[in-house]
Amino acid sequence: MNLLHISSAFDSGAIEVLSLTDPADIQLRIRSDHAADFAQWFHFCLHGAAGVPVTLRFMNAGQCSYPAGFKGYQVVASYDRQHWFRIDTQFDGQVMTARTTPATQALYLAYFEPYSYEQHLDLLASASTSPHTTPERLGASLDGRDITVLRVTHAQGSVPLAERKKIWVIARQHPGETMAAWFVEGLLERLLDTSDSVSRVLLEQSVFYVVPNMNPDGAVRGNLRTNAAGADLNRAWESPALEGAPEVFWVRQKMLEVGVDVSLDVHGDEGLPYVFVAGSEGTPGYSPRIAELEATFKNAWIAACPDFQDTHHYSVGAPGKANMGLATHWVAQQFACLAFTVEMPFKDNANLPDPHVGWNGERSRKLGASVLQPLLALL
Structure with a gap:
């Protein structure tokens, strides 16, 4: 048998190896964000175990940021980094255990289907070939990566x-929530499809500003929630500083320049196995007009996509008690507009489960495409 080895020195790679001497007892530690205490994301490759039954034990799962996220969770795995499947786990409240027999000498495992920085650059380049798309570099991240917004609209329209x-x-904004990148890929693909009547009407009546990756540094570093300075970007919107959260600073500045009528901030939730949205009920400016717009959007999305539901979600914020550091709350208050945080599961959609892949990149892409229907309903 070949010697076992675990590598994570690649884009979004993250794991700590505690013991690798016994394939029946591989002990791992889920690594914290490099400059913060958040821990949940992992992404690594197990080498040399083809045909060998292995047991992977994530020893600190119970001490991670969202331990409830490991209840009913399945590890994501792939042999070719293109097609990902799920491996069942057991979680006793402290240790999460996964058992499998790899079919090849290299098995990749991750918390969720990864979306690399190269994929992000490919998405920007592909979308920018459309005559309806204008890319704009807003500024740089702390590690010097571009913060790019895609402006998408028809030059001619009604x-x-x-x-x-x-x-x-x-x-x-939270780099480990890679389903958000898949969501945007699906949205842009449909939005730029000139044969799609929904997209054509939307682009004749509106201008889209799409930021596919708010946190490229955290994504490449293999962080769950934070940027290169250890800042949670979705807590920095009230007063972002260039030295701590430049990614928010640049996007916020562009919003103030051009305005906002509708805002979607796309995320993933570790614990809830559903697709849902969170609104701006707790903001001081929340009004019956916004409530009506929210209802229109949610009802239209329910009608357009069975994956979306409005039964299971976060508790509604008390009036005037919203955390204004969150993007959805700050945007809703600043522009008196409809703003939602879109949440997808790391596990599976309990309403429409798929035991083989769970919730994955492709399902996130389809959801991103479907969101154009409720946006059309708003117009």
Whole structure:
């Protein structure tokens, strides 16, 4: 038998090896974000175990940021980094255990299907080939990576450019929530499909501003929630500083320049096995008009996509008690507009489970495409 080895020195790689001498008792530690205490994301490759039954024990699962996220969870795995499947686990409240027999000498495992920085650059480049897309570099992250927004609209349309609704979609403030990147990929693919009537009407009546990756540094470093400075970007919107959260600073500045009529901030939730949204009920400016817009959006999405539901979600914030550091709350208050945080599961959608893949990148892509229907309903 070949010697076992675990590697994670690649884009978004993250794990600590405690013991690798016995394939029946491989002991691992889920690594914290490099400059913060958040721990949940892992991504690594197990080498040399083809045909060998292995037991992987994540020894600190119970001490991670969201231990409830490991209840009913299945590890994501792949041989070719293109097709990902699920491996069952057991979680006793402290240790999460996964057992499998790899079919090849290299088995990749991750908390969720990864979305690499190269994929992000490919997405930007592909979308920018459309005559309807104008990319703009807003600024740089702390590690010097571009913060890019894609402006998408028809040059000609039934509504003058100055009067079109401004629809913002931002994703991956929390870098380990890679389903958000898949969501944006699906949204852009449909939005730029000239044969799709929903997309054509949307682009004639509105201007999309899409930021596919708010946190490229955290993504490459293999962080769950934070950037290169250890900042949780989705707590920095009230007063972002260039030295701590430049990614938010640049996007926020562009929003103030062009305005916002609708905002979607796309995320993933570790614990809840559902697709849902969280609104701005706790903000001081929440009004019956916003409540009506929220209802229109949610009802239209329920009608368009069975994966979306509005039964299981976060508790509604008390009036005036919203954390204004969150993007959805700050945007809703600043622009008196509809703003939602979109949440997808790390596990599976309990309403429409798929035991083989769980919730995955492709399902996130399809959901991203489907969100154009409720956006059309708003117009």
